[in-house]
Amino acid sequence: MSSTISSALTGGPDTSDQRSPRLLPKKLLFTISARLGGSGLDLDSFEAVKGAWQAGILGRVVAYDNRQREIPANLVRSLRWHPVRLASFLQTSHYYGAKKKYLDWVCARDVARRDFDMVHSWSGDCLRTFREAQKRGIPTVLEIPTWHRNKGKKKPALTKSERERDALPLPRRWFEQLPPTRQQILEEYDLADVILVLSDCAADTFLAAGFDKERLFSLPRGTDIERFTPGTLPPKFRAIFVGALKKRKGVDLLLETWHDLALKDAELVLVGAVHKEIEEYLARYGGPSVRVVGHVSKPEDYYRESSVHIFPSTCEGSAKVTYDAAACGLAQITTREAGDVVLDGVNGLVVPCGNKEALAEAIKKLYHNPQLLASMGKAARERIVDNFTWDHYRQRLLRAYEYALQRKRGTSQSA
Structure with missing residues (x-):
């Protein structure tokens, strides 16, 4: 804090x-x-x-x-x-x-x-x-x-x-x-x-x-640190978003940013119910590198198979998904508006709300630096175990x- x-x-x-x-x-x-x-x-x-x-x-x-x-x-x-x-x-x-x-x-x-x-x-x-x-x-x-x-x-x-x-x-x-x-x-x-x-x-x-x-x-x-546990970094860079697919959660910005980056050998996985307001963004910016899973009962299975959790929300009390993702040992890219689980530069990156350029730079930074991903993921798990059970x-x-x-x-x- x-x-x-x-x-x-x-x-x-x-x-x-x-x-x-x-x-x-x-x-x-x-x-x-x-x-x-x-x-x-x-x-x-x-x-x-x-x-x-x-x-x-x-x-x-x-x-x-x-x-x-x-x-x-x-x-x-x-x-x-x-x-x-x-x-x-x-x-x-x-x-x-x-x-x-x-x-x-x-x-x-x-x-x-x-x-x-x-x-x-x-x-x-x-x-x-x-x-x-x-x-x-x-x-x-x-x-x-x-x-x-x-x-x-x-x-x-x-x-x-x-x-x-x-x-x-x-x-x-x-x-x-x-x-x-x-x-x-x-x-x-x-x-x-x-x-x-x-x-x-x-x-x-x-x-x-x-x-x-x-x-x-x-x-x-x-969060439940017995249920949400770390996996291993996948060979393919896989970013995950977990939550309702709506504008308030920043999904529109994430889709546009991901589309424009056009990263090679990378995938964006969206886990959550699709709201009508986001359908046009999926149609415009979706594609082979974007996978929509929908609502799932065990999001931990998807966290464990991912490289980074991206949650660019515009308004939260303190997003529960950021606790769960951190417990699974994931580095995260979030906004200050998403809560206080992520410490910028320690267990993830905090970007200004609604800033496409900053979000793109953060994604590229972790995409090109797997060692940083691993160290931030380890710090994320430790922060949860020490403070947020x-x-x-x-x-x-x-x-x-x-x-x-x-x-x-x-x-x-x-x-």
């Missing part, structure tokens, strides 16, 4: 601290509008809940499904058969918005009726719940999967489109407000005692919005809970 931001974040750069926190909640409520157990966000939520359960502080989990068997079922409330399923015919954003609102209603009622002493939830899921917790003096921890909603930009209280939305007749206005609005999410930020950010870049967007650095806590992700993540999370309680007590005493 950069010295400026890491010193501003309570989590700090030393994330391998294994000490037992001195102060923890006794009964935590964890809520998320995703599943508990699986992949992606579902896996992140499971690892967080596992940490609370192992520490003996888990009171209840409310999620939309339970796909794991390690956490006792009596501690997990699944909303799998929720009444909002009747509205599944709605377009995706409105349906998921309705799910979030139902989860929030259920959890706010739980806070009012039960004796929880901390709430941990996710941005967009918890406005009512946090309001109820604030009434009762219960500390709240808010997790941000990407960046501040304003993305580091100055915005008015209401934009033109938001004013137009609020002027709609009541039934339509209610429908358009099913997805969490920017105003609702900003209120969640204000209600949270501690906000968990995944990277320096994510933290910057909150600092730019005027947030007190003391309310931010650095919480990078982790799921055990490291769970210890950081407990430190975040400890800090939230300390902040709440300090605020109460000074009031």
Whole structure:
């Protein structure tokens, strides 16, 4: 982490601290509008809940499904058969918005009726719940999967489109407000005692919005170092991208850059679901040297057969694929916007977001230097093992809970 931001974040750069926190909640409520157990966000939520359960502080989990068997079922409330399923015919954003609102209603009622002493939830899921917790003096921890909603930009209280939305007749206005609005999410930020950010870049967007650095806590992700293990460098230079094939991930820029480089005896492998917006780029810049695999259940098999992972994303909290690729011993080419796993010149190369020339130079540098690829890959694996296992993540999370309680007590005493 950069010295400026890491010193501003309570989590700090030393994330391998294994000490037992001195102060923890006794009964935590964890809520998320995703599943508990699986992949992606579902896996992140499971690892967080596992940490609370192992520490003996888990009171209840409310999620939309339970796909794991390690956490006792009596501690997990699944909303799998929720009444909002009747509205599944709605377009995706409105349906998921309705799910979030139902989860929030259920959890706010739980806070009012039960004796929880901390709430941990996710941005967009918890406005009512946090309001109820604030009434009762219960500390709240808010997790941000990407960046501040304003993305580091100055915005008015209401934009033109938001004013137009609020002027709609009541039934339509209610429908358009099913997805969490920017105003609702900003209120969640204000209600949270501690906000968990995944990277320096994510933290910057909150600092730019005027947030007190003391309310931010650095919480990078982790990965499974037993599942994601190194392979051997292939004889053919093989670059891999893993993630949804969309513009936000920089796939359009990667395809154009790869096409223009026209490297000999080289292959670009794209692992992930193809979004419609990227189809024209595949048609224009694809070819014999580009292979589209689609979504796979075992990306580690593809990492192990590759030379370098390229992930030129324009906006991430901290991309999970960068942890997994590094655990597989791959050098990476990423952007600062992708997270903090890659240290420029150590275990990969960090290029400016959206800069085609810089991306091309980075690819050529690793293409022409297999020894550098190997040394960066070794450093990548070591960095993950030393800093970013799921055990490291769970210890950081407990430190975040400890800090939230300390902040709440300090605020109460000074009031």
